[in-house]
Amino acid sequence: MDNIKEELRQHILEEFLPGEKPSNLKDDTPLRTSGILDSVATLKLVTFVEEHYGIEVEAHEAGVENFDSIDGIASFVKSKKA
């Protein structure tokens, strides 16, 4: 689980927050509602999650319920892989 969170943090920092310190992107930092991820960025992140973790994300699963924080995405990935 912690591994997933670190991988997600690193990916989000590289792709969408270049130059940001890892400590500023917390597990519970809102990603969608804060404007860090816009709709296109979210699609890209969903594709990354699908490819990296070998899971399929249905369109209705890609909303703020699962994709608004590193915590949320990590739990979602874990439940999908379980």
Place this chain on the structure above:
Amino acid sequence: MSVSHLAGYLEASASRFPDRLAVADPDGTVLTYREIDERASRIAGFLADRGVRRGDRIGLALPKTTAALTAVFGVLKAGAAYVPVDWTGPAARIGTIFADCQVRAVFADCRRAELAAGAGTAILLGADVSSGTDAFPWETVLEHAPLEQPAPDRHPDDLAYILYTSGSTGVPKGVTLTHRNAISFVDWCSSAFTPSEHDRFSSHAPFHFDLSILDIYLPLKHGGALYLIPEELGKKPRDLAHFIAGHRLTVWYSTPAILGLLGEFGDLDRFDYSSLRTVLFAGEVFPVKQLRRVVKHWPHPDYFNLYGPTETNVCTFARIPTPIPEDRSEPYPIGWPCSHCAALVLDGDQAVEAGSEGLLYISGPSVFSGYWGRPEESAAAFMDRDGARWYNTGDVVKQSGCDGFLYVGRRDRMIKRRGYRIELGEIESCLYKHAAITGAAVIALPHPEAGMRVVAYLAGPEDSRPSIVELKVFCNQNLPAYMNPDVFVFLDALPRTSTNKVNYQELTRKFAAGATP
């Protein structure tokens, strides 16, 4: 059939095709031509009762639903002009817009009721509001008696709508369009795309975006069906792919950005798109690689590249021959002027020869009359020549052989991103509002996938610099999402030229040299 007022399109179709489907929501709400026309007349009656008169402006801060479309026609029937805004956008920016054009009434979603607070009359959708002195629930408005006949005087030069675009000084500016402007464009669309009552159109663009003019008025003029795509669905390529196939849409119109996402993320092969006959795109350059991907999935429709700023709506167009050759990488031209427009390419005062670059000027009945309340900027946008009034698009084009004009770029600081116009100066003005920022310079660089990448260079005291996460959030609260920069970089000081202006060239070089993330 010829009408001189946009409401006339709906009224004529309501008498020709009263029981045909006019508009549908994804949630299943549908309205026939008779129903939407009757409801719009009731809204117009309500507005007239509230003192709304010909030429008044009415704000629309609504999600894209059949109700919002009905409100558009209610406003037009009342002789007023609608001012659509992104109902999810920053309240301060929307407040500035509504104050700028002094709206008499605002239709707002109840979740953003505060957006209607300053107007004399607020109509709230989706709420259990009880009628107050100035606030009315949508249902009450629909129960009002229809506008008395004969309707108020109508003139083709009446204002129909104001579309606000990014302003370089940080304040959005309102492009004012008349019925004549819109109708000359819609009538051209009729001749170019030959729609009929059997067509089923997409409506992907939000109403505050000028692509919506074709979406709304072309189907309703011809008695076709309009399938509204609200913001949330519009951003989900897989659901959108299902939507297009499921409703057997025949005409699609959007920015290249969303078509590109459909091609990349839509899993288009899952469905049958044999009904789709025409694909239109406009708003920015379509990267050929992405266009090729779409054409491979949808080989049979006719593809058209439409070009035109909000001030003129579409003024040049090109049919794209398919299939797209594998070895082609240069973007397609924007083509030749539409039949209702004339074009001129000038370098200074001189018309340029084929093959040379120049600024594109447009004249014709679709060209706007001016920016709301900005006489100087309006005057500066036009040039008189050969007895005609020409709008300077600010776009640099090149005439390329028999293909028409090729888009080259801009000489100012306006960019296009996902089809939206952005004045980089508006982003800078926003960043300057942050207490810890003493310098802000924003540049944009072409990016093979993202189209344009927006980079904000900032200066400010080292001990109080906000984090990038904080900057993202700050911009999100003050700017539309499409203006939020991709990259933020703090410098000790912004580079300056010898005349002490921000040295944007130096910043562009800095970024290209990879000195920054």
